[in-house]
Amino acid sequence: MRRYDKITPEGTMDYLFKECKIRKNAENRVRNLFENYGYDEVMTTSLEFYDVFSEGVGRVSQNELYTLTDGSGRLITMRPDSTKPIARLFASRLKDFVLPIKLYYSQPVFKRNLSFNRKSDEIIQMGIELIGGTGYKSDLEILILGIKSMKELFGDDFFIEIGHMGIIGSVLDSFGQFKEAAKSAISKKNFPEVDLIASKLGEKGKILKEIARLFGGKEILSQAKNILKDNQAFSAVLELEKLYQGLMNEGLQDNILFDLSILNDYQYYTGMVFRCFVDGVGTEVMSGGRYDSLYGDYGLNIPAIGFAINFNEALEILSKMEIDDLDRKKAVVFSSSSAQVNYEDPIFVELKERGYRCVVSLCDSEEDTIKWANAIKAKIVITIDKDGKIKENDI
Amino acid sequence: MLNIALTKGRLEEKTVELLEKAGIACGCLVDKGRKLVVEVDGVYRFIFAKACDVVTYVERGVSDIGVVGKDTLMEMKRPVNEIAALPFGKCRFALAVLKGKKFYSGYSLKTVATKYPEVTKEYFETKDYPIEIVKIEGSVELAPILNLADGIVDIVETGSTLRENGLEVIETVAEISARLISNPVSLKTKKEEILSFCRKISVNI
Numbered sequence: 001m002r003r004y005d006k007i008t009p010e011g012t013m014d015y016l017f018k019e020c021k022i023r024k025n026a027e028n029r030v031r032n033l034f035e036n037y038g039y040d041e042v043m044t045t046s047l048e049f050y051d052v053f054s055e056g057v058g059r060v061s062q063n064e065l066y067t068l069t070d071g072s073g074r075l076i077t078m079r080p081d082s083t084k085p086i087a088r089l090f091a092s093r094l095k096d097f098v099l100p101i102k103l104y105y106s107q108p109v110f111k112r113n114l115s116f117n118r119k120s121d122e123i124i125q126m127g128i129e130l131i132g133g134t135g136y137k138s139d140l141e142i143l144i145l146g147i148k149s150m151k152e153l154f155g156d157d158f159f160i161e162i163g164h165m166g167i168i169g170s171v172l173d174s175f176g177q178f179k180e181a182a183k184s185a186i187s188k189k190n191f192p193e194v195d196l197i198a199s200k201l202g203e204k205g206k207i208l209k210e211i212a213r214l215f216g217g218k219e220i221l222s223q224a225k226n227i228l229k230d231n232q233a234f235s236a237v238l239e240l241e242k243l244y245q246g247l248m249n250e251g252l253q254d255n256i257l258f259d260l261s262i263l264n265d266y267q268y269y270t271g272m273v274f275r276c277f278v279d280g281v282g283t284e285v286m287s288g289g290r291y292d293s294l295y296g297d298y299g300l301n302i303p304a305i306g307f308a309i310n311f312n313e314a315l316e317i318l319s320k321m322e323i324d325d326l327d328r329k330k331a332v333v334f335s336s337s338s339a340q341v342n343y344e345d346p347i348f349v350e351l352k353e354r355g356y357r358c359v360v361s362l363c364d365s366e367e368d369t370i371k372w373a374n375a376i377k378a379k380i381v382i383t384i385d386k387d388g389k390i391k392e393n394d395i
Numbered sequence: 396m397l398n399i400a401l402t403k404g405r406l407e408e409k410t411v412e413l414l415e416k417a418g419i420a421c422g423c424l425v426d427k428g429r430k431l432v433v434e435v436d437g438v439y440r441f442i443f444a445k446a447c448d449v450v451t452y453v454e455r456g457v458s459d460i461g462v463v464g465k466d467t468l469m470e471m472k473r474p475v476n477e478i479a480a481l482p483f484g485k486c487r488f489a490l491a492v493l494k495g496k497k498f499y500s501g502y503s504l505k506t507v508a509t510k511y512p513e514v515t516k517e518y519f520e521t522k523d524y525p526i527e528i529v530k531i532e533g534s535v536e537l538a539p540i541l542n543l544a545d546g547i548v549d550i551v552e553t554g555s556t557l558r559e560n561g562l563e564v565i566e567t568v569a570e571i572s573a574r575l576i577s578n579p580v581s582l583k584t585k586k587e588e589i590l591s592f593c594r595k596i597s598v599n600i
Contacts, residue, residue: 189476191477192477216586282454
């Protein structure tokens with residue numbers, strides 16, 4: 001008995017018609033942006049050796065990986081992200097290239113999720129990798145590209161949140177044995193837990209309580225400067241101020257938020273981090289930042305920065321917006337003689353000029369053609385009789 | 396509009412009491428009948444759901460914040476922000492055995508019955524003590540009585556159910572109370588609304 005021969009696994013889906021159009025259209029808009037900024041595309045294999053993700057900064061937990069074995073019994077995994085494969089690609093085939101290298105990708109990643117919570121196991125991602133990009137100029141370029149790609153997708157209906165790992169990192173380092181507990185509490189924004197740990201830390205705990213709550217508009221940055229006298233943390237706040245200034249020069253300062261205790265992927269990110277939220281969507285649509293230690297997994301000391309857009313979340317938002325212009329009206333063309341419609345008939349040019357997309361009817365009768373035209377929501381039916389005379393019917 | 400998910404049942408009474416005292420909901424949450432959604436002044440929309448569903452709704456962002464027990468959060472381990480502890484729903488997770496029995500004695504693999512397999516698994520993993528877990532849906536106390544399990548991990552409030560069935564607590568696994576949780580995105584995009592709601596119910600975050 002074949003029980004699963006008509007459905008797809010949980011967390012996956014097929015894309016049909018308008019869904020494809022929205023997806024391709026959105027991809028193209030972002031692709032054009034990336035290309036215009038001089039980024040070149042790479043496509044990596046969907047199947048990677050497990051070893052690529054088993055250790056180091058780019059490690060992915062086993063229970064998130066889709067694994068299988070190859071013909072020799074070696075452990076293979078479906079790629080769970082694109083950044084580590086691109087680092088692998090660099091370490092093997094691009095390492096003699098002059099830095100920085102500007103790359104982008106558009107491909108799905110595969111990750112196991114808990115069942116039945118409406119999260120995708122196959123996520124279409126588009127993203128940027130700036131390999132060997134260091135300093136303020138790189139940070140700003142990536143931030144600008146991140147924001148502009150969100151503008152391409154959502155107009156002005158989104159928020160960008162910026163943080164810096166240098167701030168929370170140096171604060172956490174001073175907590176000794178409480179570092180791990182503080183990290184966990186702060187990353188979950190579990191305030192009761194934060195306050196409990198803070199009370200054990202005495203005087204130093206004050207800064208933990210305050211920093212956990214440092215999120216909001218740009219006023220957060222001046223508050224942070226008052227709180228953080230520690231040098232490394234202080235300079236990270238200055239970096240953020242400078243980036244905000246840079247965004248203002250580009251006219252991209254709207255809807256910018258700051259969170260100085262972002263701790264996602266603590267071991268991964270090393271500097272500026274950012275992500276995008278859309279009102280009414282519970283998860284982030286885009287996230288990225290600086291990850292200068294990832295290439296260390298390959299023994300390379302190369303800074304890198306980038307971001308990835310979660311297209312599944314983006315598409316869900318886009319499908320709720322009005323996008324009529326994507327759906328050009330259809331005209332069904334039918335030949336009432338036994339011969340097939342001549343595709344060179346001038347009627348096709350005329351219909352195209354009138355804004356129609358032509359679909360040839362393969363039915364035998366006009367009656368069946370009209371039924372079919374109704375079913376595919378065509379606007380008009382064009383009937384060509386055997387003498388080449390043309391009749392137009394509105395549906 | 397702030398979307399707020401409340402856990403039905405015992406926590407609901409206490410939460411509604413808190414909201415009434417704060418002057419947020421005047422009667423309409425008490426006399427809601429069988430309604431699952433109640434809007435208040437176009438400012439708040441309350442929904443009433445089972446504890447695990449409150450977490451799911453908040454995780455997915457269809458509710459911005461919610462009130463739920465720490466026990467549910469520990470079992471589900473979902474990425475929601477636990478922004479405040481509320482002063483009710485206090486109890487604890489505990490390991491209990493038949494009175495007088497020594498759980499850790501001998502070398503045999505012990506079996507633990509529980510409604511909370513994740514909490515149980517994590518607790519014994521942190522102790523590096525291997526066990527077998529049996530998931531029970533109803534009265535867990537039956538499992539050791541029927542000799543299906545060596546012990547149970549369950550929520551204990553006063554301990555009277557345990558005593559009446561000849562069991563006793565030997566370890567506290569975790570302290571529990573009601574929590575105010577938030578969707579991580581809502582906490583950013585609706586920060587002011589959430590903070591003002593918290594101020595109204597006199598909860599510091």
